[in-house]
Structure formats: structure tokens, C-alpha cells
Amino acid sequence: MSSETPETETAAERRPDEREQAGRSGLLSSLDPMAAYERRTTRIREEIARNRRGEYTVPTWVLSLALAGVLGIWILVLFVL
Template sequence: MSETPENDETTAAGRRPGAREQAGRSGLLGSFDPVAAAEKRQTRIREEIARNRRGEYKVPTWVLALALAGVVGIWLLVLFVL
């Protein structure tokens, strides 16, 4: 009736990190592993693209800062020039 833990992918064995990740976490490869860093970056980019395709995108901080600067600039222009 119910699935056994061996068949369930959500068990601890299914979530166990790969050899490279495990070695990087324990410090066997040093403080910076360029291969692991590249894999992590690729994973983050893939996840962000997937989120954007689902419509879960966010406005970048620099765009918000630029919009705020524009609003403040226009406000100052109206107050002191016009």
C-alpha cells in the first residue's frame, strides 16, 4: 500500500550530496573549488531562468534605484526650478 523508504526520493539517501559537494563542504578541496563554484553559478542561473519563465521575476535593485533617483530629481526640479 505505502511506498518503502528505498523507493521514496525524498529520503536522506535521495538528498545526499555528490562526492564533489561533500568534499567541498568538508574542506578537502580547500576554501575555493572553481569547478564547484561554476556548477553552483550555473544552477543559480538555471533556477532564475525557470522562475522568470513562470512569471516569478523580480525587478533588479539598480532599476529601482534609478527610478527613485528619477522621481526625486523631478520632484527637486518642480520645487526649485519651476
């Protein structure tokens, strides 16, 4: 399912433009609370859109913690109970 549509453009592809704009406007724009709010909401919307398309990933530490828990319970059942 790798159909390319304009909506599937990733944030990484748009970042160079954002960096150029931030560089042009200087330090004051990085401290502008409205600009920070807009960047944050844009990132959140992009992440939600990626997750809805099925592009989400589970962090490695969560997977390793789940594996350790399953193994711990398995050992507890086999050797203790």
C-alpha cells in the first residue's frame, strides 16, 4: 500500500522549508508563542494522520519491557507455583 498522494507528504520532506523560514526570521520567531503553537499543532496533526494510515511504531523499550514481563510470568508459573 504505497500509493503516493499529496497528503502522504512527510514532515521530513517539509522541514527544509521550515528551517529556511526560521533562519530568515531570526531568533525572535523561535520565541514567538504563536509560531511555537502552530508548529506544535502541525506536528501533532501530522502524527495523528500517520497513525491513522498505519505508519505508527511501538518504541523498542516498550517491546522489551513486554517481553521481560511475559518471560517473568512464564518463569514464575513454571518454577514457583
